Amino acid sequence: xxxxxxxxxxxxxxxxxxxxxxxxxxxxxxxxxxxxxxxxxxxxxxxxxxxxxxxxxxxxxxxxxxxxxxxxxxxxxxxxxxxxxxxxxxxxxxxxxxxxxxxxxxxxxxxx
Amino acid sequence: xxxxxxxxxxxxxxxxxxxxxxxxxxxxxxxxxxxxxxxxxxxxxxxxxxxxxxxxxxxxxxxxxxxxxxxxxxxxxxxxxxxxxxxxxxxxxxxxxxxxxxxxxxxxxxxx
Numbered sequence: 001x002x003x004x005x006x007x008x009x010x011x012x013x014x015x016x017x018x019x020x021x022x023x024x025x026x027x028x029x030x031x032x033x034x035x036x037x038x039x040x041x042x043x044x045x046x047x048x049x050x051x052x053x054x055x056x057x058x059x060x061x062x063x064x065x066x067x068x069x070x071x072x073x074x075x076x077x078x079x080x081x082x083x084x085x086x087x088x089x090x091x092x093x094x095x096x097x098x099x100x101x102x103x104x105x106x107x108x109x110x111x112x
Numbered sequence: 113x114x115x116x117x118x119x120x121x122x123x124x125x126x127x128x129x130x131x132x133x134x135x136x137x138x139x140x141x142x143x144x145x146x147x148x149x150x151x152x153x154x155x156x157x158x159x160x161x162x163x164x165x166x167x168x169x170x171x172x173x174x175x176x177x178x179x180x181x182x183x184x185x186x187x188x189x190x191x192x193x194x195x196x197x198x199x200x201x202x203x204x205x206x207x208x209x210x211x212x213x214x215x216x217x218x219x220x221x222x223x224x
Contacts, residue, residue, distance in 0.1 A: 103154050
């Protein structure tokens with residue numbers, strides 16, 4: 001069946017360093033992927049998305065890379081800041097009703 | 113716009129009690145979703161709706177019911193609360209043709 005998972009449950013980085021959060025997916029037919037950020041006690045917040053016909057997409061301090069050959073998705077955060085501390089989820093879009101399938105999440109901790 | 117709003121923020125139920133979690137959005141979004149998030153886990157889809165009068169089951173619908181009488185509101189009903197339903201519940205919505213889902217702040221439910 002479909003599944004979206006993350007390689008590491010926790011990631012600790014120094015303030016100012018770059019962060020890389022990884023995600024594996026199993027459904028090669030998925031055509032859309034999303035990264036969400038969830039701060040403690042809040043709902044998920046959209047960060048960036050990418051369609052399956054793209055390899056890379058950049059936003060403000062964030063970049064998403066998609067490797068369809070190995071079914072791998074990554075989120076890169078440049079110059080990580082304390083405000084980036086949160087749980088990050090990747091999600092895969094199901095064409096039926098636009099349903100999202102979420103991975104477990106990676107908790108990013110930024111050390112000052 | 114207030115976006116997606118959820119009430120209550122917190123609730124404690126006894127086993128066997130019933131309650132309705134409220135969700136409303138003022139963005140005129142056709143699609144609405146209910147997720148639950150267990151500790152340290154990603155979000156799992158309970159029910160979703162593609163428009164007023166139309167609802168469908170998600171991944172974990174057992175023990176829940178929904179209705180969608182208006183575009184704005186999408187309440188989630190628990191008829192006989194069980195400890196396994198202790199979780200944080202998130203409502204989300206999106207506009208037709210777009211992929212990003214907007215999430216509410218969540219309702220933390222404890223069943224004792």
